[in-house]
Amino acid sequence: MNNYMERSTVLVEALPYIQKWYGKTIVIKYGGNAMISEELRSAVISDIILLHLVGVRVVMVHGGGPEIGHMLEKVGKQSRFVDGLRYTDEETMDIVQQVLCGKVNKHLVSIINNLGGKAIGLCGLDGALFQAKKLDEKYGLVGKIVKVAPQVVNDALSCGYIPVISTVALGIDNDTAYNINADTAAAELAISLGAEKLILLTDVRGVLRDPKDDSTLIRQIRLEEVPSLLSSGVIGGGMIPKIQCCVNALEHGVHRTHILDGRIPHSILTEMLSHQGIGTMLWE
Numbered sequence: 501m502n503n504y505m506e507r508s509t510v511l512v513e514a515l516p517y518i519q520k521w522y523g524k525t526i527v528i529k530y531g532g533n534a535m536i537s538e539e540l541r542s543a544v545i546s547d548i549i550l551l552h553l554v555g556v557r558v559v560m561v562h563g564g565g566p567e568i569g570h571m572l573e574k575v576g577k578q579s580r581f582v583d584g585l586r587y588t589d590e591e592t593m594d595i596v597q598q599v600l601c602g603k604v605n606k607h608l609v610s611i612i613n614n615l616g617g618k619a620i621g622l623c624g625l626d627g628a629l630f631q632a633k634k635l636d637e638k639y640g641l642v643g644k645i646v647k648v649a650p651q652v653v654n655d656a657l658s659c660g661y662i663p664v665i666s667t668v669a670l671g672i673d674n675d676t677a678y679n680i681n682a683d684t685a686a687a688e689l690a691i692s693l694g695a696e697k698l699i700l701l702t703d704v705r706g707v708l709r710d711p712k713d714d715s716t717l718i719r720q721i722r723l724e725e726v727p728s729l730l731s732s733g734v735i736g737g738g739m740i741p742k743i744q745c746c747v748n749a750l751e752h753g754v755h756r757t758h759i760l761d762g763r764i765p766h767s768i769l770t771e772m773l774s775h776q777g778i779g780t781m782l783w784e
């Protein structure tokens with residue numbers, strides 16, 4: 501098949517999906533471990549711009565855990581995790597805010613704008629988007645989201661922007677900012693926006709029966725299968741909070757949640773605009 505024919509075939513396949521997703525809200529969480537090269541970042545962002553151009557209300561929530569770790573190292577601080585959450589003292593919180601809301605957020609916004617999209621960077625403090633209380637003393641300044649005020653995101657979407665959101669929250673129990681895990685914040689935002697889909701982009705193919713073997717990808721998981729996958733230990737480590745976020749989203753109105761490999765170029769478009777599907781889909 502020549503190049504022109506290939507492209508037409510892809511477009512013909514994509515058209516019904518473009519119609520299906522028109523006007524629908526999709527939250528895409530872009531994890532720090534999946535932002536491994538400029539080339540891959542551009543591929544992810546091109547997908548997001550394309551979806552936006554065809555009328556999907558795309559919202560990006562980003563992480564940046566590895567970047568925070570590098571910056572802490574530079575100032576001579578070790579990252580410490582408690583139950584998978586970064587122990588956040590005051591100095592760490594300053595760095596989290598600088599790295600997430602400053603460096604990573606503005607970098608992603610710049611790439612979108614340079615590739616011809618229209619992005620606006622926000623964090624949970626803007627418009628009091630994410631409001632939180634201290635989760636537990638043992639995590640330091642890590643917050644539990646108690647309220648999401650999505651108006652600022654809806655306004656940005658209505659004005660034609662792709663909102664790019666970092667996950668620092670407004671403290672409502674004191675005047676501090678809180679550090680929020682980006683998967684958790686993405687799920688809460690998807691619920692509050694009434695999103696159709698939540699996509700978590702990470703650095704594995706999806707949920708694997710054997711995490712060392714890519715060929716053991718589980719393509720679909722029903723909500724009712726999750727407890728046995730957790731108790732049997734198939735789902736472990738960093739995948740546990742991801743699955744819990746997906747369950748939370750599904751139980752609160754989000755129709756589909758996906759765990760996709762952000763290292764595969766155009767995994768978002770393959771999932772959304774083709775018959776193929778990719779990664780793991782969790783559904784009710």
Ligand SMILES: Nc1ncnc2c1ncn2[C@@H]1O[C@H](COP(=O)(O)OP(=O)(O)O)[C@@H](O)[C@H]1O
Nearest residue numbers: 531533702706707708711734735736737738739
């Ligand atoms: N069954 C599983 N399938 C895939 N990954 C798993 C599984 N169990 C544990 N994991 C681990 O979960 C990790 C993904 O979580 P994490 O590192 O927190 O991602 P991110 O930084 O993108 O948020 C994988 O790199 C893998 O080591």
Ligand SMILES: CC(=O)N[C@@H](CCC(=O)OP(=O)(O)O)C(=O)O
Nearest residue numbers: 532563564565585586680681682
């Ligand atoms: C409380 C907590 O752990 N917050 C995370 C926020 C960033 C994040 O979640 O980034 P990834 O998605 O790249 O892991 C952190 O400080 O690393």
